[in-house]
Amino acid sequence: xxxxxxxxxxxxxxxxxxxxxxxxxxxxxxxxxxxxxxxxxxxxxxxxxxxxxxxxxxxxxxxxxxxxxxxxxxxxxxxxxxxxxxxxxxxxxxxxxxxxxxxxxxxxx
Amino acid sequence: xxxxxxxxxxxxxxxxxxxxxxxxxxxxxxxxxxxxxxxxxxxxxxxxxxxxxxxxxxxxxxxxxxxxxxxxxxxxxxxxxxxxxxxxxxxxxxxxxxxxxxxxxxxxxxxxxx
Numbered sequence: 001x002x003x004x005x006x007x008x009x010x011x012x013x014x015x016x017x018x019x020x021x022x023x024x025x026x027x028x029x030x031x032x033x034x035x036x037x038x039x040x041x042x043x044x045x046x047x048x049x050x051x052x053x054x055x056x057x058x059x060x061x062x063x064x065x066x067x068x069x070x071x072x073x074x075x076x077x078x079x080x081x082x083x084x085x086x087x088x089x090x091x092x093x094x095x096x097x098x099x100x101x102x103x104x105x106x107x108x109x
Numbered sequence: 110x111x112x113x114x115x116x117x118x119x120x121x122x123x124x125x126x127x128x129x130x131x132x133x134x135x136x137x138x139x140x141x142x143x144x145x146x147x148x149x150x151x152x153x154x155x156x157x158x159x160x161x162x163x164x165x166x167x168x169x170x171x172x173x174x175x176x177x178x179x180x181x182x183x184x185x186x187x188x189x190x191x192x193x194x195x196x197x198x199x200x201x202x203x204x205x206x207x208x209x210x211x212x213x214x215x216x217x218x219x220x221x222x223x
Contacts, residue, residue, distance in 0.1 A: 043115075043215050100151055
């Protein structure tokens with residue numbers, strides 16, 4: 001059964017304190033690994049898709065990386081506006097998008 | 110990327126009643142997806158809706174409880190029938206919008222059943 005596990009469940013950072021969020025996956029025939037940001041009361045906002053091990057993508061203070069077993073979302077010098085829940089999801093050839101439970105990030109000024 | 114409008118944004122409903130959620134996309138899309146996000150949980154796919162055919166439901170979800178319509182390539186509805194408090198969740202529609210945009214989501218409908 002395809003599974004996506006995110007850690008930690010919650011993370012509290014000081015403004016400027018860089019860190020990483022982890023997404024480990026067991027998805028057979030991975031076609032894509034997705035990262036989303038979700039603010040309270042809103043739908044998930046697409047951030048990145050990674051397709052193969054070794055791939056990296058960046059957007060402002062965020063960088064996503066992918067290995068054969070896990071993905072990391074690195075947050076460099078975060079700001080309070082980066083506070084949100086970050087969701088990871090895997091897509092295989094046979095099953096729909098499988099989401100992890102997310103990491104709730106709080107960045108304190 | 111596609112812009113998705115979802116209505117209503119929230120509702121409080123009595124148990125035993127039904128609520129229909131609408132999802133409008135600003136471009137034609139082949140497949141539309143309906144998800145449920147229970148409190149503190151991740152997103153779970155309810156069904157996939159293709160225009161011109163019956164929706165495909167995931168394990169644990171049935172058509173009698175969650176009937177779906179897909180009358181054209183830009184619109185879909187999800188009905189939550191005979192509601193109970195356990196149906197209190199956020200319901201989201203989504204479309205696939207190419208490799209650079211992933212799966213785009215609407216803003217969601219926050220449903221509370223009392």
